[in-house]
Amino acid sequence: MTVESPAELTVRAPERAPAAPPAAEDPAGGAAIVTRGLTKRFRGGQVAVDGLDLTVPAGSVFGFLGPNGSGKTTTIRMLLGLVAPTGGTHELLGLPLARALPAVGAVVEGPAFYPYLSGSANLLRFDAANPAASGRDAARRVGRALERVGLSAAAGKRYRAYSLGMRQRLAIAAALLTPRRLLVLDEPTNGLDPQGTREVRALVKEIAGDGTTVFVSSHLLAEVEQMCTHAGIMSHGRLVAHGTLTELHAGRSARLRVETPDLAHAAGILASLGLADVRAAGEEVTAELGEHAPDRVNAELVRQGVAVRGLAVARPSLEEVFVGLTGEGFDVDG
Amino acid sequence: MSTAEALVLPATRTSVTWRLLRSELALTFRRPRNLVMMAILAAVPIIIGVVIRLVGSEGDAGGMIAQTAGNSLMLTVVSLFVLVPLLMPVAVAVVAGDAIAGEAGTGTLRYLLTAPAGRGRLLAVKYLNAVLFGLALTLTVATAALLTGLVLFPAGDVTLLSGTTISLGEGLLRVLAMVGYVAAGMAALAAVAVALSTFTEVAIGAIAATVVLIIVTQVLRAIPQLDWLAPYLLPTRWTGFDGLLRDPVPMSEIWQSLLAFGAYIVLFCSLAWARFTGKDITS
Numbered sequence: 001m002t003v004e005s006p007a008e009l010t011v012r013a014p015e016r017a018p019a020a021p022p023a024a025e026d027p028a029g030g031a032a033i034v035t036r037g038l039t040k041r042f043r044g045g046q047v048a049v050d051g052l053d054l055t056v057p058a059g060s061v062f063g064f065l066g067p068n069g070s071g072k073t074t075t076i077r078m079l080l081g082l083v084a085p086t087g088g089t090h091e092l093l094g095l096p097l098a099r100a101l102p103a104v105g106a107v108v109e110g111p112a113f114y115p116y117l118s119g120s121a122n123l124l125r126f127d128a129a130n131p132a133a134s135g136r137d138a139a140r141r142v143g144r145a146l147e148r149v150g151l152s153a154a155a156g157k158r159y160r161a162y163s164l165g166m167r168q169r170l171a172i173a174a175a176l177l178t179p180r181r182l183l184v185l186d187e188p189t190n191g192l193d194p195q196g197t198r199e200v201r202a203l204v205k206e207i208a209g210d211g212t213t214v215f216v217s218s219h220l221l222a223e224v225e226q227m228c229t230h231a232g233i234m235s236h237g238r239l240v241a242h243g244t245l246t247e248l249h250a251g252r253s254a255r256l257r258v259e260t261p262d263l264a265h266a267a268g269i270l271a272s273l274g275l276a277d278v279r280a281a282g283e284e285v286t287a288e289l290g291e292h293a294p295d296r297v298n299a300e301l302v303r304q305g306v307a308v309r310g311l312a313v314a315r316p317s318l319e320e321v322f323v324g325l326t327g328e329g330f331d332v333d334g
Numbered sequence: 335m336s337t338a339e340a341l342v343l344p345a346t347r348t349s350v351t352w353r354l355l356r357s358e359l360a361l362t363f364r365r366p367r368n369l370v371m372m373a374i375l376a377a378v379p380i381i382i383g384v385v386i387r388l389v390g391s392e393g394d395a396g397g398m399i400a401q402t403a404g405n406s407l408m409l410t411v412v413s414l415f416v417l418v419p420l421l422m423p424v425a426v427a428v429v430a431g432d433a434i435a436g437e438a439g440t441g442t443l444r445y446l447l448t449a450p451a452g453r454g455r456l457l458a459v460k461y462l463n464a465v466l467f468g469l470a471l472t473l474t475v476a477t478a479a480l481l482t483g484l485v486l487f488p489a490g491d492v493t494l495l496s497g498t499t500i501s502l503g504e505g506l507l508r509v510l511a512m513v514g515y516v517a518a519g520m521a522a523l524a525a526v527a528v529a530l531s532t533f534t535e536v537a538i539g540a541i542a543a544t545v546v547l548i549i550v551t552q553v554l555r556a557i558p559q560l561d562w563l564a565p566y567l568l569p570t571r572w573t574g575f576d577g578l579l580r581d582p583v584p585m586s587e588i589w590q591s592l593l594a595f596g597a598y599i600v601l602f603c604s605l606a607w608a609r610f611t612g613k614d615i616t617s
Contacts, residue, residue, distance in 0.1 A: 080448045082615040101450035108448065112441025116365070128357035129449035129456070131350040174445065 032058045032182045032213035033079060037088030040074050048074040050237040051088065056215055056230070058093075058181075061208045063224030064217040065318065066234030072217045073109055075234075076186050080106055093181055102132030105175030106184040110191075111167040115160040119151055119170050122159055126174050133178050145173040149203065165196040172203065183207060185216040189223060201227050221318040231318065235326045248321050256289040256297060259310035266306045273297060289313055351455055358463040362429060368467070371425045372474050378421070379413035379479035386412075387486045406483035407492050407505045411512070411579060413479040414472075418516055418572050423548050425471055426520045430464035430527030431541035434610060438535040438617040453611045461528050461603060468520030469513075476513050498581040512575045515588070519572040522595040523548070525602035526568075532610040535617045565590075568598065 033056035040049040049071040056062045066072050077083040079090055081097045092100035113122040123142040127133050133141065146152050149169040154162065162170065168191060175183055185204070189197040204227050208214050218224050224231060225245065232242030241248060256275065260266045263280045267287075270278045275287035275297070289297075294313050301308055316324070362368055386402050386409070402408040434457070437443035446456060492505035500508075526547065531540040551567045554560050564570045571591040577584045 077444075077615070080444075081450070082444055082447060084612070084614060098450065098452065101448060104448070106445075106448045108444050109441070112445060114361070114440065114442060117361075125357055125361070126445055126449050128353050129446045129451035131347075131450070131452065131455075135349075135353045 030058045031094070032056045032060075033062075033090070033092055033215060034094075035075075035079070035088060035090040038075065038078060038085055038090050039087035040071075040078060040083060041086045047237055049078065049085075052239050054232055054239060054242065056213060058213050059208075059211055060230045061204065061214045061216065061228045063228035063231035064215060064234070065221055065224055065231055065322070066217075066219065068219050070234040071237040072219075072234055073186060076106075076108055076184060076215075076217060080104070080108065080184065082108070100182075102130055102178065103181040104184060105177070105180040105182070106186075107168075107171045107175050107188055108184070108186045110187070111171035113159045113167070113170060116158065118156050118158055119162065119166075119173075120146060120155040122170065123174055123177060127177050130178060141177050145176050146170075148176055149173045150199070164191045165193065168192055168196065168200070172200070176207070180212055182213045182215065185214065187218055188216060189218070189220070197223065221322065225318050233318075233322055233325060235322075240325045241321070245318075248318065249315055254289045254313050254315045255286050256292075256294055257310075257312045257314055258285045258301065258306075258308060259283055260285065260301075260306055260308050262306045265304070266301060266308075269301055269304055269306065270297070273300060283309075351459060354451060354455065355459045355462060358459050359466065362463055362467055363470070368429060371428065372471055375417060375421060375425060375471060376474050376478040378417055379409060379475060380482045382413055382416065383409050383479070383482040383486045401493060402483075403487060405492050405505075406487040406489045407480070407502070407509060409483035409487065410476050410479035410509050411576070413475060414512060414516060414575065415573065417475055418519070418575075419552065419569060420548065422468075422471060422475070422516070422520060423523050423569075423572075424545055426464065426468045426523055427527045427541050427544035427548070429467045430461075430524040431531050431544050432537040433460035433464060433528045434531040434606075435534045435540045436531075436537040438615070439537050441617055443617060444615055447615060454607065457528070457532075457607060457610050460531075461524065461606070464524035464528060465517075465521040468524055469517040472513050472517045472520065476509060480509065494579050494581050495576060496580040500581070508578050511578050515575040515578065515591070516572070518592055518595045519568065522568055522571075522598035525599045525606070529602040529606040529609070532606045532613065566594070568594075571595065 033054060035052050035054045038049060038052040038054070039047070041047045052071075052075060054075075064072055064075070074083060078085050079092060081101070092104060094100075095103075114125065117125065120142050123145060124138055127138050127141060128135070143152070143155075146155050149172050151166060151169055151173060154166060159167070159170070168188065172185070172188065175185070183204075188204070189200050192200060201223070204214055204216065216224065216228070228245060230242070230244050231248055233240050233248075256270070258266055258270070261283060263283070263285055266285045267278050267280045270285060270287045273292065274290075275292060276290060278285065278287040280286075294311065298308060298311050301311075383402075386399055389399070399412070402412050434443065437446060447453065451459075489502055491499045491501055493499050523544070527540060527544040530543045531537070534540050548569065552569050555564050555567055555570055571594050574587060574591045577587050
């Protein structure tokens with residue numbers, strides 16, 4: 001994990017998150033995406049991405065987070081070769097870009113298809129543009145991809161008549177036409193209803209289960225927390241933190257919350273036990289839990305006669321991590 | 335899923351390019367807009383034929399019109415003279431100007447490039463597609479004119495513009511040569527339009543710019559003081575196919591025109607390539 005701004009996170013040895021499947025044999029030493037000093041300065045002088053050092057381990061589900069306008073999409077466009085960086089290097093799957101791309105499926109900034117073609121004709125069109133896909137079994141591939149996202153019934157319908165959710169799913173189907181080692185999804189749940197969002201999440205989990213690395217950008221932190229093993233947080237074109245979710249949470253330790261009428265007494269005990277940042281307010285005492293076991297703390301409180309009405313450990317959400325790192329709110333409306 | 339499967343490349347680069355070209359041609363020739371343009375242009379020879387048939391029967395028409403009334407092949411020549419200066423170039427400009435800008439406008443360009451079609455390959459396929467559309471358009475117009483001519487006017491030996499007479503068979507060969515000549519001229523225009531298409535994300539902008547260029551060059555051509563410029567302008571060269579109806583055919587002029595088309599193609603394809611391969615795709 002690297003920390004570039006208010007240094008609150010400790011650097012730890014890389015650790016594989018429990019949910020991550022074993023990485024595929026990879027000549028690049030287990031990294032699906034590596035960027036070094038990746039920078040994009042647009043012609044107007046505006047720096048969209050500033051010295052990005054990012055490593056996405058193979059087999060991970062990597063959440064690429066940040067408010068709208070923080071440089072996520074520009075980064076993704078650079079990774080996919082759509083936009084030329086003005087500085088730094090990047091590598092996908094340890095291969096030169098042209099050779100890596102056939103093994104990379106991508107949804108960039110929402111779906112885009114030919115409105116006058118049917119769903120399956122649209123997929124055939126993009127399949128024809130992939131030099132690693134042969135024309136012979138194209139129809140079978142398209143059928144399978146449509147089935148996977150649940151669009152088989154609408155295969156013959158014109159794209160123009162698709163709903164937003166169907167369009168989003170067709171884009172994912174296009175990204176899944178051939179077997180991929182890396183899937184790049186830029187805001188895949190934008191515009192989806194809760195049911196559609198759940199479906200996409202399930203699909204991402206399933207794809208990751210096959211060993212495919214998934215790189216998913218989002219401005220919805222809660223959503224990423226539910227499906228990712230790793231995350232990187234962008235702010236103003238800079239990567240302010242990245243690592244496994246555990247590491248990110250570790251930086252901002254969980255807080256213990258004790259509900260009790262004996263405020264002062266409880267606060268004193270917590271402080272004497274060595275818990276930091278003890279605060280009492282209303283009917284609650286809170287403190288940083290650190291390495292303490294909450295059950296032991298509770299036992300001690302009760303032993304010394306504190307009436308404990310409730311006790312909880314609040315893990316900070318990624319949003320709180322973000323606010324802590326950047327000192328600013330995570331403005332979803334951007 | 336096996337990684338090996340993902341990285342297996344089909345036999346040749348040619349087959350990959352051919353598959354993309356076929357997909358491109360299918361898009362072009364199934365798109366209603368393009369089919370309507372072809373149909374309208376194919377209707378022009380029919381209308382001209384019918385009109386000449388009616389006027390010609392009054393026996394007072396002169397020159398090329400009279401020749402048309404006298405021989406079925408001449409309708410093809412007259413039709414091309416009517417269509418080549420503006421209407422056919424506009425139709426070609428619509429397809430060629432749409433090439434890159436149209437994909438950028440709908441956002442499909444980013445998906446074609448991440449597929450990955452490859453920028454050079456995509457541009458080559460787009461250009462080839464526009465050239466083939468120009469050829470198909472010329473063939474369609476010529477075929478419609480030939481069929482109309484055969485129905486409405488007597489077939490037989492053809493009197494050339496220079497007064498000599500050739501057989502119907504040789505006449506057909508010369509019409510075929512004219513089709514090739516006109517298609518080459520449209521290919522030169524397609525290069526200009528595709529180049530303009532790489533500079534914008536609005537297809538109609540590239541199309542309009544090409545049409546404005548055609549009209550401006552037609553105007554420049556009409557100014558006597560700019561006679562020295564005329565040989566370098568595409569519209570001057572386009573109508574040079576009438577040389578194929580003389581005896582002997584002025585081959586040096588024909589070659590010069592084909593060379594001019596080639597120069598336009600090389601110049602504007604290079605421009606398009608330089609622009610497109612270095613462009614940031616932000617659409």
